[in-house]
Amino acid sequence: MTQGASQFSFGKRARQALILSLALAGASVASAQQAPAGLDKAMTAAAKWVGQADANQADAMWKASSSTMQKNVSQADWGKYIATLRSQLGASQGRSWVGVSKVDNPQGLPSGEYLNVIYATKYANGMTVETVSMAKDSSNWQPVGYIVRKQQPQASAAPNNVAPKPAAADPGKK
Structure with missing residues (x-):
């Protein structure tokens, strides 16, 4: 199972959309900011989007996404990305x-206000951290990216005379 969405195999435009999301995920955030206007709408839209991902409704996700995402990833590539995620995660x-x-x-993104809505999600094949990146247009929040990272289990201290088990092989790596 892959550790990050960037390791999935799909088209150039899909990679560009993930780069946009990673830019958001890695951006510095001021710690004493007030909640943005319409936060409840952003949270509702993000929850709907991950629900569509769970239902394998990639086309509906793509249609609900911001024009920035739609310019950077084709609907077909988005469908392949979601299908790959779901087949690997269960x-x-x-x-x-x-x-x-x-x-x-x-x-790397148009000027404006963005949010990362972060979820801890249990899938049949493991725990993940999902990040839905949202962009604010004139009056609404729209999804602009989606990253799923496998959550690594906490390392437990092994007794000195017992070697830790090796990490499981990543079938996504070649």
């Missing part, structure tokens, strides 16, 4: 919202 077994970070004017 069925969603539960999702918990864990946080939101506000990002203003991230590098």
Whole structure:
């Protein structure tokens, strides 16, 4: 299973959309910011989007996304990306919202206000951290990216005379 969405094999435009999302995910965030206007709408839109991903409704996700994402990833490539994610992760077994970070004017994206809505999600094949990046247009929040990273288990201390087990092979690597 792959550790990050960037390791999935799909088209150039899909990689560009992920780069945009990674730019948001890695952007610095001021710690004392007020909640952005319409936060509840952003949270609702993000929750709907991950629900569509769970239902393998990639076309509906793409149609609901921002024009920035649509310019950077084709609908067909988005469909392949979501199908690949779902086949590797298995069925969603539960999702918990864990946080939101506000990002203003991230590098590599049009100027504006952005949010990362972050979930801890259990899938049949493991735990993940999902990040839905949202962009604010004139009055609404729209998805602009989606990254799923496998959550690594906490390393436990092994007794001195017992070697730790090797990490499982990543079938996504060649």
